[in-house]
Amino acid sequence: MYGIDTDAPGASTGAVDLRSDTLTRPTAAMRAAMAEAEVGDDVYREDPTVHALEERVAELFGHEAALFVPSGTMGNQIGLRLVCEPGQEVLGDADAHVLTYEMGAAAALFGLSSRTVVSDGGRLSADQLIAQVRPHGDWHLTATAAIAVENTHNRGGGLVQPLGELERLFEWSRTAGVNVHLDGARVFNAHVASGVPLSTYGRLADTASVCLSKGLGAPIGSVLVAGAERVAAARLWRKRLGGGMRQVGVLAAAGLYALDHHLERLAEDHEHARLLAERLGVDPATVETNMVVVDDVPAPAVAEAAKAQGVLVGQVSARRVRLVTHLDVDRAGVEHAAKVLTQVIGDLAGR
Numbered sequence: 001m002y003g004i005d006t007d008a009p010g011a012s013t014g015a016v017d018l019r020s021d022t023l024t025r026p027t028a029a030m031r032a033a034m035a036e037a038e039v040g041d042d043v044y045r046e047d048p049t050v051h052a053l054e055e056r057v058a059e060l061f062g063h064e065a066a067l068f069v070p071s072g073t074m075g076n077q078i079g080l081r082l083v084c085e086p087g088q089e090v091l092g093d094a095d096a097h098v099l100t101y102e103m104g105a106a107a108a109l110f111g112l113s114s115r116t117v118v119s120d121g122g123r124l125s126a127d128q129l130i131a132q133v134r135p136h137g138d139w140h141l142t143a144t145a146a147i148a149v150e151n152t153h154n155r156g157g158g159l160v161q162p163l164g165e166l167e168r169l170f171e172w173s174r175t176a177g178v179n180v181h182l183d184g185a186r187v188f189n190a191h192v193a194s195g196v197p198l199s200t201y202g203r204l205a206d207t208a209s210v211c212l213s214k215g216l217g218a219p220i221g222s223v224l225v226a227g228a229e230r231v232a233a234a235r236l237w238r239k240r241l242g243g244g245m246r247q248v249g250v251l252a253a254a255g256l257y258a259l260d261h262h263l264e265r266l267a268e269d270h271e272h273a274r275l276l277a278e279r280l281g282v283d284p285a286t287v288e289t290n291m292v293v294v295d296d297v298p299a300p301a302v303a304e305a306a307k308a309q310g311v312l313v314g315q316v317s318a319r320r321v322r323l324v325t326h327l328d329v330d331r332a333g334v335e336h337a338a339k340v341l342t343q344v345i346g347d348l349a350g351r
């Protein structure tokens with residue numbers, strides 16, 4: 001099976017779990033912050049900790065408002081719905097998470113059409129997307145209402161989108177009446193790797209979904225940021241989707257804790273990923289953040305053999321393995337994984 005190995009023993013058994021950065025467990029200090037959180041009914045808009053999180057994230061990204069949602073998928077899909085009407089299209093990269101891994105939600109839930117361009121390994125090219133945009137008001141054509149960008153790019157191996165391309169796309173979109181949605185599940189990694197302020201990434205999108213439950217290490221939660229009117233509409237969509245939540249200050253507290261304590265440390269994950277790449281002979285230029293992609297290996301056999309030695313890896317395809325570093329993998333874990341994987345890949349792929 002490629003993708004998620006649900007039979008894997010996981011970190012609870014002491015394995016070095018490199019399948020994904022979603023696998024982190026809340027630290028003792030994060031759990032303490034959760035336990036102490038002041039709460040209220042957030043559907044009544046009476047949860048002060050949720051308010052604090054929403055205000056904090058809106059400000060970080062330079063937007064008027066924000067909405068706490070249970071998942072990145074919900075943040076993305078509501079974000080897309082805000083900038084695209086039923087019967088209009090979202091344009092994105094063929095490997096974009098919003099169009100690859102979100103169960104066709106834009107079509108299934110909202111009647112949004114989608115079209116894709118095949119990018120160079122996930123790297124954003126403004127010109128490539130702009131060339132495919134279809135105008136409004138032409139009765140032959142499905143109008144392109146929104147362009148989805150992803151930063152960092154998951155299937156692109158954690159690559160950071162070039163700032164110049166993001167700027168060019170956004171500037172052009174202002175003149176063309178097209179909106180830009182950012183899937184910023186790992187925009188915090190992009191920020192730490194590139195030094196580009198979060199507010200700059202925020203300014204270059206009309207709607208953005210950012211995740212607390214990836215590298216930041218919170219157990220759940222994403223935040224959708226946008227203008228105030230759009231966020232008011234998003235609140236209705238969240239409720240329609242069953243995402244109205246009650247005393248979830250306990251979860252928002254984990255997000256606030258993560259922003260305070262786990263943001264700058266992402267640099268450590270990036271360093272660990274570079275170290276793994278070096279040891280495994282992967283071109284370091286392909287490792288921009290916390291993911292290492294190892295190509296041309298028998299992925300199921302590598303995963304199986306590594307698992308037997310307590311190292312879990314993700315299988316992206318039959319010949320591609322992915323390693324993701326995160327909060328629950330320390331330097332010793334990285335060293336152990338490098339040793340095991342060097343031997344396993346050497347045995348199975350002859351290198």
Ligand SMILES: Cc1ncc(COP(=O)(O)O)c(C=O)c1O
Pocket residue numbers: 022070071072073074076097098150152153154183185186211213222
């Ligand atoms: C790039 C990207 N966007 C969105 C998501 C969706 O997040 P969630 O699993 O919280 O729905 C993920 C999940 O891994 C992701 O990698």
